[in-house]
Amino acid sequence: MIRVRFAPSPTGYLHLGSARTALFNWLVARGESGRMVLRVEDTDRRRSSRDMEDSILEDLRWLGLEWDEGPDIGGEYAPYRQSERGDIYREHAGRLLEEGKAYPCYCTLEELEERKQKALAEGRAPIYDGNCRELTAQERMEREAEGRRPALRFRVPEGDIEFEDLLHGKMRFSSSVIGDFLITRNDGSAGFNFSVVVDDATMKISHVIRGEDHLTNTARHVLLFQALGYPVPLYLHQSLLMGSDGAKMSKRHGATAVRNYREAGYLPGALTNYLALLSWSPPEGREVLGLDELARSFDIRQLSASPAVFDREKLDWLNGRHIRNMPLDTLVEKAAPFAPGWSGHPLFPLMIESVLDNIVTLGELPFYMEVYGEPAKPGEKAAPWLRGDTALRVLGRALRDLSSIEIEDLEDARELIASLKQEFLEKGMKPREVLMPVRVALTGRERGPALPYIVTVLGGTECEERLRRALAGME
């Protein structure tokens, strides 16, 4: 049984890079009928908050990445919040301490920092120097008497650490480059490296899929699994998400949170589609894929190991494709919150349909909806269409046509426009010469949705009114 996990820290909004990790885990669980565990890594009490946890869960759900076990729904291996697993960590730490695989360290932060700087200055590796490694019981008591509270360090055994990475192959690290790392802080709480291993072990995680920034940490983790007597899971370290400058994507690259894209009107399916396309390419070459299609053809072993640069323009293209692939009524539903002033309009669905090919994100909706509001005062480019004999005749004719028929739906409007065009075309006029004056007279702009949409949404009466006004302005 494949068990994967996504383990975010609730210290900020869900990051795009984390979302990609969550996606890969989800895809593996989905594709192999495995289970996905959501674990909240909130051991850093100062930086973690329940609000952030909520927002991360919400964004994950929005993306469509559901989990089978987690802090909100529980599960066989609960609790799923590290802050609630203190007893489990203490028990495991106690075991290592008893077996001599860990030892108390009384060094203060300042002492540690000082010796680290010294090591650096002397060209030595800035790893823990083993100061408290061989303290006698007597020495320990002395330090306790000074009021020092010990942290716990793992006694790193000599030799090489080997493990298999599903993407990078065989990995080997010499333990000499790893200092005795901390497993428990001096306040008794578990450190990252320790809590991760204890959780992955006790939650029976089979595949650890995470970012490459953890690759060197994994050596520590393997050591811990072995010391604790647990089977080592399979690992896959995916490449990092980069900003356009090639550095790991971070705040200074602008919008990096899933939330930013959600609020800008990107579709969750487009975002997951794009994230999957970074470091993976579909076998059939079809790139526009929904989440379920992704799950079907995705193969974690085909991931690319090189870092991927986030490209907003391709995301935009995909978002447009997803918008246009979506059934209109679904799109209308999703669009409503982005165009609050318009969504109540009885012809709102028609309005959406009319700008379907223009919008890249739902957030652009208000901008494109403007044509349906008050007519603009024709600008420099638009105004000339309202001058001259041709325009006068076209608009006059359009007004007459309009008053003689009732515009009830898009079809009526199409016929109206078609016959108007037909009539003047026969007199040797160019299509734009006949329709641009109408467009400008109705909206004041030279750009916008196809004329029949404008006529339908505005309605016959309003159109007549606007044509009259334009005509009046020409005399």
Place this chain on the structure above:
RNA sequence: GGCGCAUUAGUCUAGUUGGCCUAGGACGCCGCCCUCUCAAGGCGGAGAUCGCGGGUUCAAAUCCCGCAUGCGCUACCA
């Protein structure tokens, strides 16, 4: 400094066992078509001496060695 990972066009990638690669696809860019406009869509084009230097081989993007560059880790952050 040490250790690790990566390296195909501006970007994402295909290329798994060396010859079907005169390096394929996608975004972006340019052009044409369609079209009342903007788009969308269709068609076409430019863009990569496969990071560099050696080797192995009849033959290398693909194998070997070295170098360079980028990124990551080296916290009582995760």
